[in-house]
Every structure is written in structure tokens, then in C-alpha cells.
Amino acid sequence: MTYLARFIPVLVLCLCGSATVQSSAAGTEEFNLTEIAAGIYVHNGKHVGFDSPGHDDIANIGFIVGEKCVAVIDTGGSVKTGQALLAAIQKTTSLPICFVINTHIHFDHLLGNIVFRNDQVKFVGHRNLADEVISSRGFFLEQFRDDLGENPTEDSIIAPNLLVDATLQLDLGKRLLTLKAWKTAHSHTDLSVYDSKTNTLWLSDLLFMQRIPALDGSLKNWLKITDELQKTTAECIVPGHGPVCAKAPMAFSDQNRYLDILLTQTRRKIAEGLFMEDIVDTVGSKEKLKWLLYEQHHKRNVTRAFSELEWE
Ligand SMILES: [Zn+2]
Numbered sequence: 001m002t003y004l005a006r007f008i009p010v011l012v013l014c015l016c017g018s019a020t021v022q023s024s025a026a027g028t029e030e031f032n033l034t035e036i037a038a039g040i041y042v043h044n045g046k047h048v049g050f051d052s053p054g055h056d057d058i059a060n061i062g063f064i065v066g067e068k069c070v071a072v073i074d075t076g077g078s079v080k081t082g083q084a085l086l087a088a089i090q091k092t093t094s095l096p097i098c099f100v101i102n103t104h105i106h107f108d109h110l111l112g113n114i115v116f117r118n119d120q121v122k123f124v125g126h127r128n129l130a131d132e133v134i135s136s137r138g139f140f141l142e143q144f145r146d147d148l149g150e151n152p153t154e155d156s157i158i159a160p161n162l163l164v165d166a167t168l169q170l171d172l173g174k175r176l177l178t179l180k181a182w183k184t185a186h187s188h189t190d191l192s193v194y195d196s197k198t199n200t201l202w203l204s205d206l207l208f209m210q211r212i213p214a215l216d217g218s219l220k221n222w223l224k225i226t227d228e229l230q231k232t233t234a235e236c237i238v239p240g241h242g243p244v245c246a247k248a249p250m251a252f253s254d255q256n257r258y259l260d261i262l263l264t265q266t267r268r269k270i271a272e273g274l275f276m277e278d279i280v281d282t283v284g285s286k287e288k289l290k291w292l293l294y295e296q297h298h299k300r301n302v303t304r305a306f307s308e309l310e311w312e
Pocket residue numbers: 104106186187205214240
């Protein structure tokens with residue numbers, strides 16, 4: 001079973017941007033889109049659970065427009081969401097898409113990839129992402145068949161063909177994006193995107209706001225990386241879930257507190273000789289009213305923390 005397979009079962013708004021536009025695509029629902037900085041557009045995902053209608057549209061996804069071409073950042077959790085994003089791009093610019101950047105492995109960020117497949121588009125991801133996508137294809141197909149369009153096959157789930165080892169710069173035409181591959185934190189495949197033109201830092205799921213963080217990598221590393229990230233002077237940070245634009249250090253305060261509680265309380269209870277089943281209902285229980293979707297994800301986070309910390 002892949003780590004994703006284990007992830008799933010247990011598994012408002014500060015609009016800092018200059019303009020919000022609506023476009024209707026992929027059915028009758030409106031597809032919200034905010035220009036958070038010049039040429040950077042973010043679609044705000046909904047806060048719903050994995051088993052609810054709309055689960056394929058829960059992540060903040062979007063695109064950045066250069067003078068030559070467009071980079072898409074994440075494609076949503078279904079072909080339908082990918083199509084809505086593509087329609088929104090085509091309404092905004094006639095420039096071609098040259099890159100599709102996937103910020104990590106989770107379904108809500110990459111199952112729309114196939115909509116963007118053509119010979120001109122490079123799919124970009126963390127050095128671990130291609131292997132993770134390939135090994136997760138069967139799982140995605142089984143769990144998300146209805147979100148993958150008509151007659152999906154394993155080939156419907158597109159893996160990156162340009163990998164980021166440490167950092168990589170992409171040129172969109174007078175617009176350089178700097179991609180950074182992080183060590184295991186939220187997941188094993190976290191990638192951030194920095195746009196120097198507008199001082200915007202797209203962190204995706206390295207930062208959760210409002211919706212409870214989902215730990216699928218390393219708690220200790222995620223806390224360390226958060227320490228580093230919250231010193232950023234970026235004008236606008238794009239979290240994977242929550243508002244489309246936020247500022248450090250405030251943007252990190254809830255996530256920092258939550259991850260720190262998870263670490264210190266789990267560590268203490270392990271030292272007291274308690275087992276995983278003894279602690280899932282007590283560790284972090286005071287966080288319950290502070291997060292959306294706490295019930296869906298919190299216990300899983302505690303079990304991940306326990307597994308990471310029990311042998312340290
Ligand atoms: Zn994620």
C-alpha cells in the first residue's frame with residue numbers, strides 16, 4: 001500500500017489581490033479566479049472533505065503569465081477542475097502554456113494534468129515526484145475513477161518529465177520563476193515557486209490555513225522548514241489551502257502552533273510509555289475548534305507523528 005493509500009481513509013477569505021473574476025466552465029458552477037499580483041492568478045479551493053461533492057476542487061491552483069508563455073501551478077483534483085482552469089487561462093491570455101508545475105503528489109493538485117498534455121508543455125515536479133506518480137497510478141485510478149474523465153487508464157495520470165533536484169529556474173519571457181525542491185516535510189515531493197517580478201511565494205501545501213494541515217511526510221522537518229519559511233519577506237504567500245494570498249509571519253502562526261503541539265504532546269506521551277491507541281483522542285484535542293475538517297484529518301496526523309517519534 002502506498003503512503004497515499006494510507007493517507008486517504010483517515011484522511012474566509014483574505015483576498016489581497018487586485019481583481020477577482022468569475023468564469024463559468026466545466027458545467028454550470030462558477031470558477032473563481034483572483035489576480036493576486038500582476039499576472040498571477042489563483043483559484044480558491046473549497047474547504048470540503050475528501051468524500052464530499054466538490055472534493056476535486058479543494059486546493060488553491062492557478063497560473064502565472066509571462067511575456068512568452070504561461071506556467072500552470074497545480075491542476076486540481078479532476079479532469080473537470082483541470083478543464084475549468086484551462087478555460088479560465090484561455091479567457092485571460094492567448095499565450096501558450098509552456099509548463100505545468102505540480103507542487104506535490106496529492107490528488108487534489110494533479111489529477112487535472114491530462115487536460116494540459118501536448119507536445120509544447122513540460123510537466124515539472126520535485127525529483128521524487130515522477131516515481132511517486134508512477135507508483136500511485138493504480139491507487140488513483142481505483143480511488144478517483146469518476147474524477148478522471150471517460151474511460152481512464154493509468155496513462156491518464158501524468159507524471160512530470162522535468163524534475164527539480166534542488167532548484168530550477170523557468171523563463172516565461174521576462175519572468176523568471178525559481179522552483180525549489182524541499183526535503184520531506186508535508187509530503188516527500190514538496191516544491192515551492194517564487195516569482196521575483198512580484199515577490200510572490202507559492203508554497204502550496206507547505207502552508208495550510210483554515211483547513212487542518214495534513215501530515216504525510218515528516219513532522220520534524222515540516223516544523224524546521226516552517227521556521228525558515230516564516231522569515232520570508234514575500235509580498236504574498238499562496239497556501240495550498242486557505243486564502244489565496246497571505247503574509248508572513250502571521251500566515252504561519254496557526255500551522256506552527258498545531259505542528260508544535262503535535263510534536264511536544266506526542267513525544268511526552270511516548271516518554272510516558274503510552275501506545276498509539278492511547279493517545280489519538282487526547283493529543284492536540286484543544287485544537288478541535290481552531291481548524292476546519294479537524295475530525296477528518298487530525299487522528300491520522302497523530303498516528304503519523306507517533307510513528308515518526310516512537311524510535312527517536
Ligand atoms: Zn497536499
